[in-house]
Amino acid sequence: MKIQLEIEKIVPPGDGLGYFNNKAVFVPCTTVGDVVEAIIVKEKKKHILASLKEVVSPGKDRIQAPCPHYRECGGCSMMHLTYTNQVKLKLKLLTEVFTNHGLDITPDFIHSPRTEHYRHRTTVKLKNGIIGFSARQSHHVVPIDECLILSKGIKNQLIGLKNLGRNNCEFSLLESSDNGEIAVCVTEKNRLVPLPGHSERVAENYGFGSIVLRSDGFAQANPFITSAICRALEKKVSADDNICELYCGAGTFSLPLAIKAATLEGFDLSKRSIRSAIENAKQNNLANTRFNVTNLEKGFKLPQCNTVMVDPPRKGLGSVPLKRIGTSRASKLLYVSCNPASLARDAKSLMETYRFNLLSVTGYDMYCHSHHTEALAVFSR
Ligand SMILES: C[S@@+](CC[C@H](N)C(=O)[O-])C[C@H]1O[C@@H](n2cnc3c(N)ncnc32)[C@H](O)[C@@H]1O
Known part of the structure; x- marks a missing residue:
């Protein structure tokens, strides 16, 4: 069924929100002030999920997307905005996701050094x-x-x-x-x-x-912003740090951390990634590291450490790692996330149940032109 509505607001994770017959309708690829024709994809009790059929009248920020496949392709959902407006919106959405959990934060946001042909x-x-x-x-x-x-x-x-x-x-x-x-x-x-x-x-x-x-293991999508995250992480650790790194993959973030820290012990589910992490540490003469194949969702023992670094998949920390970190003696937590929603949820638990303070949140534009955002949150207690 086709409906017409005006987009009033953009809400996390980046969809336009308007109303039809007093029911909230979420339409991707829209901006505030767009009057659109949309097709109902799914109707639920309290809201409707719809797809954009046509822009009847564009909002003031809408631009002609520079890619001919923009409307059809599932990749870039924000190409109808200038890069400056994409970044402004992502910062606002990142802030809102925390506010929705009752957490009042003022994040920074780091632009991608390259916004075209960045995806490696x-x-x-x-x-x-x-x-x-x-x-x-x-x-x-x-x-x-x-x-x-x-x-x-x-x-x-x-x-x-x-x-x-x-x-x-x-x-x-x-x-x-x-x-x-x-x-x-x-x-x-x-x-x-x-x-x-x-x-x-x-x-x-x-x-x-x-x-x-x-190519059959995890690798970050945008190497230019990944370098910026590595530099930020390196600055957060010192020679006194004994680090446990959960979800370490092949060691992208292990290197900048282990170069500065006393020790680093990494954990990941993937045997191939752990093999690469060991090889990478050896190649860079990092004798202060150890890496383990471990399913962190099942029982595991967190070794003694004063700092924990995590970079979990989109769903965020499982209940087991959350509890292990919470009940450990670690006083510093560096949390890299590709999903602000699960990061904000975990932040609330870490603060309410385990007495961590949230010191800073920085967004990194890993996925320019899409609504996705990477973020680094720093906690202490
Ligand atoms: C977002 S990636 C981060 C990897 C690494 N930080 C990097 O930048 O290459 C998430 C990692 O979590 C690992 N992972 C997913 N589920 C896991 C689990 N249950 N236990 C341990 N590791 C898991 C994946 O193998 C992947 O390497």
């Missing part, structure tokens, strides 16, 4: 001979003949991957911002495996030494 890590789909990204709110694949956010090196790989003779699969690509190396993996029977004829790992450098990252 991606997964693309190949379906019915089309290579591209998933469409918004659908499983349809949108061809990537043009993409303003993908690194040029990755973009140049796509035609070759499309013509390999494979179909109905996904490719995971990673390009080093240090030397342009590219690694590619492919899904086979729902598992990521190296793609024959391609490298499966690259050497990356975020400013604290060279590290190996694998």
